[in-house]
Amino acid sequence: MSSEGILRTFRNGEAIPVRDVPEIALHAFLQGAVDLTGQGWRIASYFGVPDREGVALWCILAGSQGRLGALRSWVERQLPSITSSCPEAHLFEREIAEQCGLTLEEHPWFKPVRYQRPLRRAHEERGSGAGVQPLPAVGDFYRVEGAEVHEVAVGPVHAGVIEPGHFRFQCHGEVVFHLEIALGYQHRGLEHALAGGPHPATVVQLETVAGDTTIGHATAHAMIMEGLAGTEPPPRGEALRAIALELERLANHCGDLGALAGDVGYLPTMSFCGRIRGDFLNMTAVLCGSRFGRGLLRPGGTYFDCSAGQTADLLKRLEEARRDYSGAVELLWGSPSVMTRFDGAGQVRPEDALALGLVGPAARACGIERDVRRDHPFGFYRISRPPLRTQPGGDVMARAKLRWQESQASLEFIHDRLNSLPEGPVMSACGAAAGERLAVALVEGWRGELCHVAITDAAGRFLRYKVKDPSFHNWSGLAMALRNEQISDFPLCNKSFNLSYCGFDL
């Protein structure tokens, strides 16, 4: 356990002085990251800050007993890759190389993540055509050679109304050997826009990282700002935040179960869940007027209070939605034709899930006990939280069942919270951000762990604001789930993960 000595540990939502994290030699930094991930730590975020003539490297690790750890180093232009001994770093490394204009040494699959220009100061443009923005999905894809192997390219324009992404399958007849996913079509330059903040628009920008995770990202951002200012939101505000986060989870899990039914052509549950998802969204609208929870959370608490009338209304709607939702899901479990489709489709082995660092329902459906609400409790979850659920199997069935179990837990949790809302204000004044601080916030959004990291300069402005959506980990899980799977089951597997394109592309 000696390698933990180089770590500066702290709690979720805490802000620590930047100087408390010593800058260590690159070799020790990389060795430390590899050792620690082998000792129960996990990479929550790993990013570079273009600085001086090189790049400051930051690695945020999540450990046991609610501890987070930070490592810092510095690199000039060549970053040795640790992916071969620590696979969960693979996408982070590619992102660092792309954002900071570095070259990766010995990365097994070194190519752009989002096909974008480097952040701020461009040191060295990678590849040809300096200063020219590369086009998404241009370049080599992994290819399987052989007369009987054929390649199927899907997207970025799809037949349905979904976000753009490019999927390249290497197929042998109907069987998929390999799937490579190329994203970046939705890149909005979010992290670039956040630098130098907090601006008045920062909260709004972070609410739109992924439209369906508005509450999740807003919670993480509020935690960052509160940590930097040393503010604690009042208990009533914390409780309302937790209610909103669970409502978001319910709406999305319900929508996903409906969409899974739709993908196998089972219409009743598809139609019912589609409507009930709207009921859950409307409950968020009862709280704040926006179905997606825009404007509900602000640093310091929540912008809206919940009156006694609203509480009663919510409890009534919750009961109705619970009844309808249970009925729709019973139909799903009751149809053998659906169960045979879900069973065994898109299996991810637990060891692969651990190696890739999957988070959220995708990990819990592989039997991995991983939930930020329990491991690194934040906000109201420090007092009370829904029980952690896992499912064995790692297939579409496990991911579907887990969604229903988590929905039940969330329904119970919201019901209890509404019946015992703490009294008092919902918002406390949030002061200015402290300078030279590192703040980290982990939140269990409905897709899994999302992580915001802010590093402030002497004036308390963001030197770097790093956003990581759970999709960043889990897209690799989808690619693994498709190995040796029928290509016709891809949409079903894809829906069982339901990952965000814009949350990934930022």
Next chain:
Amino acid sequence: MADILIHLVLVILMPPLLFGVINRTKAIFAGRSGPPLLQPYYDLLRLLAKGSVFSRTTTWVFRAGPIVTLAATLVAALLIPLGNHLPPFSFNGDMILFAYLLALGRFFTTAAALDTGSSFEGMGASREVTFSCLAEPVMFIALLTLSRLSGSLSLSGMLTHSSAALWMTSGAALILLVAGLFCILLVENCRIPFDDPNTHLELTMIHEVMVLDHSGPAFGMILYGATLKLFILGAFFLHVALPLRSPDPWLDWLVFCASMLLLSVVIGVVESSMARFRLTRVPQMLLAAGVLSAFAMILVLR
């Protein structure tokens, strides 16, 4: 003469209504009000008024696909008796022509799909051909069984022969035959549980993916051809499954139309109450349908 006219009018005008009924049934099961019953007609009119886009990589095969398919299906529709009325054409062995007209339509649909050079359409064509290899024998065994039962070698003879009385004498064979033919009816018309005509997921499609590149009037022809195929295979199926006959010709036409609509409702109910099979299960189901009709034949030959 009047019968032939009515036959033609029904064949030309009625098929899209079946799709309307199926969609409405599915909508009601899903708790929606659903599109108007006549929506398929509006869709066809809209498509006919549109322009066409043809990829530069395609040849005449691509353009000929929808036309040949529709023409073949229309000719097949002239061979099938509707209700107790004889079709415009009938001769000994016309069932072979009937089966191969449908096969010709399929051949041109798949050829047009392959002509685009798209990997999706190639995939769809390969699935379609694989499944029809397994579906065709079922059809032929069913035709042989019916031929044996009726002692006739023409479609109209063997189909109008079945009646309530026949169900009393060879009910066991007919039950097996009906089960096999219902599978064929669903698979040939790309219905759930074999295919999903409403899906937007390219990778799961069988028939729909083959026509992704068609647009405008050509796509209208494909859509119309699909409804027509459902109409004629539905009429075929009803002769065996529900041989309701009436001596009064006008009443008989009414009974026929009503039973076609009933069949559409049944298809809608099936689609609403089960999910699609995994693609690897479809051949197994078709083999099962083949075994069922083979047993029917054994029972008849006994």
